[in-house]
Amino acid sequence: MTHTYNITGMTCTGCQAKVQSLLSNIPHVTKVDIDLANNKADITMDAHVPTANLQAALADYPKYSLSEAQHHQPVQQAFTDEEEDERSFVETYKPVLLIFGYVGVVAILIASSSGNFNWMLAMRAFMGGFFLVFSFFKMLNIQAFADSYSMYDIIAKKFRAWGFIYVFIELGLGIAYVINFNPLVTNIIILVVMSVSIIGVLQSVFNKRKIQCACLGAVFNLPMSTVTIIEDALMIAMSAVMLIAML
Incomplete structure (x- = not known):
């Protein structure tokens, strides 16, 4: 399962790598794709991970804030990926x-x-x-x-x-x-x-x-x-x- 989250506080690719690393180390998280330009993250997990657990992983870095985002439709994501591939x-x-x-x-x-x-x-x-x-x-x-x-x-x-x-x-x-x-x-x-x-x-x-x-x-x-x-x-x-x- 994949869920989308808003993440604020990322200002450079270094921030992106740090957040990606912190979230990737959470149990049951299998993949983290971060869209730095839009301050969003698609997190794939093999079992449900509460949002609170994700937020706790970033607790030592107060400038990063994670919140749930409105789920986008798979068709829209596929279109986005296709645009990126083009x-x-x-x-x-x-x-x-x-x-x-x-x-x-x-x-x-x-x-x-x-x-x-x-x-x-x-x-x-x-x-x-x-x-x-x-x-x-x-x-x-x-x-x-x-x-x-x-x-x-x-x-x-x-x-x-x-x-x-x-x-x-x-x-x-x-x-x-x-x-x-x-x-x-x-x-x-x-x-x-x-x-x-x-x-x-x-x-x-x-x-x-x-x-x-x-x-x-x-x-x-x-x-x-x-x-x-x-x-x-x-x-x-x-x-x-x-x-x-x-x-």
Whole structure:
């Protein structure tokens, strides 16, 4: 069963992630979909959960207020979902596409600067730019990123501080690629970190959870999707290729 509630006090995606996390931990709650723009939440449960229990979960955060909303008809919800699905790919992922485009062009220019195109240099430049740019957006609001990341990452779920640590790992890896610091160690770290990271992404996408992707922190409200899988898989593949080339 799914019920709709009004939730006030959420001002950013960090608030959204916090409320989603608090409500998701309530017994019998199986799914929480929050519409930040309209201050509403669709909560799915396998057994009835009193509204008072939901409100109690938010009691430690007085700025959030939950109340019952008029139930919308399934047909209307289906229409809303259909409208959301019709939003173009480019419109949804424009920030990510622009970043990949900019970083990709710079990597190609760097790899071609000597006259002969160097694939290894291109990959190193791309990965350096990728991690520096993505860590920058996370740095703008580390708290909000950590809240969002803890919604799906398998380590951050149990050890929330990992979300804060992860930002600086990305920054360090970006710098390591730029200065070509110990390529063997750098690529091994990438392979391990991104392989662990992609597990939570795969679980969320395959379970069709409607949550925010934290790849660009809390600056852009990007949905978790196969695009996130491709991002992580690309980093894993590049690091693996560079490792094989060094062995």
